[in-house]
Amino acid sequence: MNIKEINGGVCAPKGFKASGAHCGIRHNRTKNDIAMIFSEVSGVAAAVYTKNLVKGAPLTVTKNNLQKSNGIAQAVICNSGNANTCNANGIEIAEKMCELAANELKIKPENIIVGSTGVIGQPLDIEPIKKGIPELVKNLSDNGSDSACEGIMTTDTKKKEIAVEFEIDGKICRIGAIAKGSGMIHPNMATMLVFIVSDVSISAELLQTALSENVKDTFNMISVDGDTSTNDMVSIIANGMAGNEKISELGKNFDTFKEALKFVTLYLCKKIAGDGEGATKLLECVINGADNINTAKIVAKGVICSSLFKAAMFGADANWGRVLCAIGYSGAEVDVNKIDVAFESEAGKIDVCHNGTGLDFSEEKAKEILLKPEIKILISLNLGDKSATAYGCDLTYEYVKINGDYRS
Amino acid sequence: MNIKEINGGVCAPKGFKASGAHCGIRHNRTKNDIAMIFSEVSGVAAAVYTKNLVKGAPLTVTKNNLQKSNGIAQAVICNSGNANTCNANGIEIAEKMCELAANELKIKPENIIVGSTGVIGQPLDIEPIKKGIPELVKNLSDNGSDSACEGIMTTDTKKKEIAVEFEIDGKICRIGAIAKGSGMIHPNMATMLVFIVSDVSISAELLQTALSENVKDTFNMISVDGDTSTNDMVSIIANGMAGNEKISELGKNFDTFKEALKFVTLYLCKKIAGDGEGATKLLECVINGADNINTAKIVAKGVICSSLFKAAMFGADANWGRVLCAIGYSGAEVDVNKIDVAFESEAGKIDVCHNGTGLDFSEEKAKEILLKPEIKILISLNLGDKSATAYGCDLTYEYVKINGDYRS
Secondary structure (H helix, E strand, O other), X not given: OOOEEXXXXXXXXXXXXXXXXXXXXXXXXXXXXXXXXEEEEEEEEEEEEOOOOOXXXXXXXXXXXXXXXXXXXXXXXXXXXXXXXXXXXXXXXXHHHXXXXXXXXXXXXXXXXXXXXXXOOOOOOHHHHHHHHHHHHHHOEOOOHHHHHHHOOOOOOOOEEEEEEEEEOOEEEEEEEEEEOOOOOOOOOOOXXXXXXXXXXXXXXXXXXXXXXHHHHOHHHEEOOOOOOXXXXXXXEEOOOOOOOOEOOOOHXXXXXXXXXXXXXXXXXXXXXXOOOOOOOEEEEEEEEEOOHHHHHXXXXXXXXXXXXXXXXXOOOOOHHHHHXXXXXXXXXXXXXXXXXXXXXXXXXXXXXXXXEEOOOOHHHHHHHHOOOEEEEEEEOOOOOEEEEEEEEOOOHHHHHXXXXXXX | OOOEEEOOHHHOOOOEEEEEEOOOOOOOOOOOOEEEEEEEEEEEEEEEEOOOOOOOHHHHXXXXXXXXXXXXXXXXXEEEEEOOOOOOOHHHHHHHHHHHHHHHHOOOHHHEEEEEEEEOOOOOOHHHHHHHHHHHHHHOEOXXXXXXXXXXXXXXXXXXXXXXXXXXXXXXXXXXXXXXXXXXXXXXXXXXXXXXXEOOOEOHHHHHHHHHHHHHHOHHHEEOOOOOOOOOEEEEEEOOOOOOOOXXXXXXXXXXXXXXXXXXXXXXXXHHHHOOOOOOOEEEEEEEEEOOHHHHHHHHHHHHHOHHHHHHHHOOOOOHHHHHHHXXXXXXXXXXXXXXXXXXXXXXXXXXXXXXXXOOOOHHHHHHHHOOOEEEEEEEOOOOOEEEEEEEEOOOHHHHHHHHOOOO
């Protein structure tokens, strides 16, 4: 199957426009703080939300909207700079955002997906948003993905957007997405905020199935800091404008769509992990030889979440003992005497541990490998044939700096 | 009941001597790297070990020894600079340490508790230890606790030792202890290394009961970095020299002993948490109003382990949203709309969140409170009358620095 990366982000699929603006939630006028995505025609929508018991008000409102509209959506509105969470009037404000956007777009409020990201527990003022929405609607354009992407960033240092095209039934279909996420990243259902759009024609039920299955191996396998956010949400709108025969049953076409979706989400996962707050390195922890997938996932997550291991990676220190230590306390049932560990990057690969015991390896070569910006930690459990991969980043001074004074 | 803090550390209880030495495991000659504790007469011993699947060889050997000796011990030998873990010859080396110490002390190897702490996965050379043991034995003295305490330190910046006296049956009894632990601290049974001695007369069974119950509320409630070490061990030897009537059943005397033991272990917990790698602050997370103790513990641990919250405390930022966020993903069943949060230190107390929603508080006052070295985070769940406290520290640049290059 042929999946081709293309330009345009969320504006690549047919019928989608986007825009971003600075409305004044953030004082920094050089960065957008609000974003909109709009589809010419309404589409089926699916979403997954954080499992944190504390849920941002926008998530509740989005869930209510999609319930009321029977899963039909046409637009996304999202602000940064304030999470609209743990506020007494949170629901009211999130509903007001939908209402204002709906009026301006001449659609129904329940067809809107709403998101917020930023500080928790500070009331969100509706005034700047009221002023910003007309500007967003006016600026909606075919090349607005970049501007929208900026509008949802917080401590992110890099924009995270992608678009792909693929074929179903001889018709070219597209998926585009923007994402944000840098700190408080340890998704347990979805990640901070990911807005995916597609022009594929698909039933609402299969769209939700595809998304729910997808996040288990993608966003739920990232960790920047072990903190599961209150505002995690991944949503997708598919407006059917690609003109393919509607995907309404399992089979080849559904698989093709799922594969394209995975291409998009995995790309964003690596972008989010690699742009973790303060990160200098993307870490991919690849587990092979597990006796079941759950064990593989627990081990992968255990290693990628270890503060000690993450700090060692920052220092390019091949301290594999910390890998073994993290596997040991992860809660997975493994035989520690069968574990092999290797480090790999563009500079090569080096085996450091065999059967749970250290190998005599070149520290110099290991350093060379670990100084690269993308590191794979290859772990073989030698108990079976199941695999899993988790994505994370190193722990750095910058992480502490960013989070020691986030609200100021 | 009267528990009085006294001087002398592990040499305070009758019949105990200690010593430390630099034998050459560490290149830094200014710091001891090996320690010994010895009792004139043998005593009953109890120990708890890490729950990490990867267990240091010294733990296995200690466990074997105490099994072979029916829980009778007379000495402790412990080195720093190398954890003797994940090494092919680990067991052999740990047994050799016991054998060498036993020969020099003229006791049996199975009466020795052996520990190691330091880097994982580098073979431990027996030669320096062989040379060091005669020196340790020669130097055993009544004021050697300090020197022994230094011998077990790794990245610790402060010595952790304490002794108390209390009365049972009109006899003065004593407990003394030394501990080490700074990084890789998230005990799930015991903490890094704690050696406790007492001259109380008690049955082996009740000694183990007291210790096992104790760690649940003390060492198992600390977290510096979420990493459960492979070498965690808490041991206690009670040699009976206080002359009290032997404690061999539950009741008042056993309760007195447990209370004194808790005084000692809680003191060490706070010392370990406050001296967490890179820490500038001791954090105590106090949960009240839980409907059961397990929920209280899960919430306390969830908050104390949150990297984002820890970084906020480093920055003296009253970011209570991160407290709510951590509670929300902790896995505990709570009603987020009933949660109250306050911060407290010697500078006062400030309420920041009521019923899950932010209060309008003085940022200036909050800053003043959070700039102190010991901070209490007071969380009321308002669902019942159960409580728990967890101990931790802030996340700082220094933590990253220390762990980015630990092996070098």
